[in-house]
Amino acid sequence: AQSVTQPDIHITVSEGASLELRCNYSYGATPYLFWYVQSPGQGLQLLLKYFSGDTLVQGIKGFEAEFKRSQSSFNLRKPSVHWSDAAEYFCAVGSGGGADGLTFGKGTHLIIQP
């Protein structure tokens, strides 16, 4: 069975500093990987996705993520965070079966210090 681990429950970053959120997955075949963001009281918004090809993917709001097969990781990065980036971030993996839902990590809560 596939699984996703987000090792950091909370991360605090100063505004303007760089950010890296970690995600490790477990899946036997080629994974389909996603990062979603959830602002308080809101639904989930897709930041970026990886299906195949270039292992560095660009997303919305200045985020990027790098797929590293050897480390089973898909870490999310941003060079300079803004106060509006404070939110919950979820990494998810989908199976090659296609339609049978995503498996989510437990999330990382990002706090931005002024």
Add this chain to the structure above:
Amino acid sequence: NAGVTQTPKFQVLKTGQSMTLQCAQDMNHNSMYWYRQDPGMGLRLIYYSASEGTTDKGEVPNGYNVSRLNKREFSLRLESAAPSQTSVYFCASSEYGGPPVYEQYFGPGTRLTVT
């Protein structure tokens, strides 16, 4: 284009009561999903419908039933609510039911409290 809509936004039930959560999408997507979100647990899949006319269990289906009413609508029913079903429920849809896995679009959620 409203995307994925859910009703109601909030609901309080007493133990043993029943209710149906409604979900509709206007993106002509084939696949629809119901997740629940609990603190510290991320999102867990309850049921999904890969295409109109099919439904399958996800990770946590006990205590729930679903109906794919048509291509647009996918409802989740709690027959006899329990306090353990207090959660935020999200509906999602995606374009295609086969590989590769397309991203899912989420509704705003329904916050359910069972007392």
